[in-house]
Amino acid sequence: MDFQLNEEHLMIQKAARDFAQTECLPGVIERDELQKFPKQQIEKLADLGFMGMMVDPKYGGAGMDAISYVLAMEEVSKVDASVSVAMSVNNSLVCWGLETYCNEEQKQQYLVPLAQGKKDGELYIGAFLLSEPEAGSDATSQRTTAEDMGDHYLLNGTKNWITNGNSASVYLVIAQTDPAKGSHGINAFIVEKNWPGVVVGAKENKMGIRGSDTHSILFNDVKVPKENRIGADGFGFTFAMKTLAGGRIGIASQALGIASGAYELALKYSKERKAFGKEIMHHQAIQFKLADMATKVEAARLLCLKAAWEKDQKKDYTLSSSMAKVFASEAAMWISTEAVQVHGGYGFVKEYHVERLMRDAKITQIYEGTSEVQRIVISRAILK
Secondary structure (H helix, E strand, O other): OOOOOOHHHHHHHHHHHHHHHHHHOOOHHHHHHHOOOOHHHHHHHHHHOOOOOOOOHHHOOOOOOHHHHHHHHHHHHHHOHHHHHHHHHHHHHHHHHHHHHOOHHHHHHHHHHHHHOEEOOEEOOEEEEOOEOOOEOOHHHOOOEEEEOOOEEEEEEEEEEEEOOOOOOEEEEEEEOOHHHHHHHEEEEEEEOOOOOEEEEEEOOOOOOOOOOEEEEEEEEEEEEHHHEOOOOOOHHHHHHHHHHHHHHHHHHHHHHHHHHHHHHHHHHHHHOEEOOEEHHHOHHHHHHHHHHHHHHHHHHHHHHHHHHHHHOOOOOHHHHHHHHHHHHHHHHHHHHHHHHHHHHHHHOHHHOHHHHHHHHHHHOOOOOOHHHHHHHHHHHHOO
């Protein structure tokens, strides 16, 4: 059992860290304040090959492994989770789903530019449309319908909480075709944003990841060609579940990054701030907080890397990704809150960054399946 990263992994980690510090850190507070989508940063991520990290180079990707993806996600998330969530969705939910389950024609048309993050010199990313106003992330209770019209499907309904909602060029949409068949009547479709009948709703005013453009997407009699269905008829539910399992590794890694970023800021501040005649790192109350933070960060990192390793080894990573997501997201919330406490009053103001990390941490407990949902997945696996 080797816990050392190889040379390639270390290079990717350093490249992601340098990118985060030089490209994401400047202006991150302003982007959060103004809810500004980090288009420039994501375009530069695409130039690094980080928008299609795990995609085969023959489809425009970087051909990296899932461990590399975790390392890069952690470093970017330390600084700006709004950048990393766009990166996560395009990598884990969109590109992975297309490469794994789409036919060659679909891959050439959509996967190649999505893996590159650009098309004709312009930003080209995707979004995953599952959540609905009533169903949440319950893929079996889809209200969005795709009526089979012979040579095409007629798509109607509303999806909400969609990351990259306005910036994406391509949507992967989960919809119900035959309610009588339950989960076997659900399909997944590739839908282009500029098709007639596709409407982007207002941007959500969120507590955290405020730079991420989260929107509702409405479909009004959208004609979807038969060739844009993913897989066989009725494959949509399986597609959604398999894709979400990989997505949990991305969100767990994002949570890990938020946690480690908050811990590093708290550690640095404890060495600078003096109270009662000495740096606060010399006070046992602060030492205990830092010790617990470091332990939780390390545990979350190991869980994320294990899930990534299992994915790279073609093993079933459903359980490990759920464990990583639960633990890392709860660690991120706890550590970021404690980091604010370590900073005292300064932690409550924006210029010290930790209050933003605390706000960003909360969403990691909610999206890609809440912590409660992940505990259901875990309990089912261990009780078999």
